[in-house]
Amino acid sequence: MEIEQTVGRRSVIAVGVGGAAVSLLGIDPMPNRLPHYLRMLLIFITLPFHAFLGVTIMGSTRLIAEEWYLAFERSWGLSPMEDQSWAGGLMWATGDITMFAAMITIFIQWIQDSNREAKRVDRALDREEAQRARQAGLGYDSVHVCPPGGKSKFGGCLSSAARCL
Secondary structure, eight states: OHHHHHHHHHHHHHHHHHHHHHHHHOOSOOTTOOOHHHHHHHHHHHHHHHHHHHHHHHTOSSOTTHHHHHTTOOOSSSOHHHHHHHHHHHHHHHHHHHHHHHHHHHHHHHHHHHHHHHHHHHHHHHHHHHHHHHHTTOOSSSOOOOOTTOOBTTSOTTOTTOOBO
16 A cells, blocks of 8 residues: 555645646747756756656565456466566656657757747838938948048948948
8 A cells, every 4th residue: 555655645746847848848838938958957857757756666575555456357468577677668668758759849949939030120121221221321222432541341342231340
C-alpha cells in the first residue's frame, strides 16, 4: 500500500508539471509570457521527474495494485511484474523523448520569435530613416551630394541611398 501511495503522489506531481509544459509550448498570446531561455530551463528541470517515476516503477519489487492485476489470472504475455517493469521503462524513455521534443519546439519558437522581432525593428528603423529623409527634403529620387571631405557609407556620393559619415 505504501508504494502505491508514493507512486500515486509522484504521478500527480508529474501530471501537474506536464500541464505546466503545455503553457510553456503554446503560441497563444499571454499577458506575461516567460522568456524562451526560462521556458527551456523549466522543461529541462522536469526531465528528472519522468525519469525518476519511470525508474521507480521499473525497479519496484512489489506490483502496484497487486490485487486488481492478479484477479485477472492472465495466462498470456508477460507476468504482471514483468509488465510493470516494462511499463516503467517505457515511461522513462518516452518521457525523456517527449521532453526533448518539447525543448526542440521551444528552441524553434525562440528562433522564429527572434526573426520576427528583427524584422519588426528593421521596419521601424526604415520608417524612421524615411521620415528623416522627408524632413531633410531628400526623397528616393533626389541626389545626395556629400559635403567636401564627407564620405558615403556606400562609396559613391551620388547615390540616393547614400548617407555621409
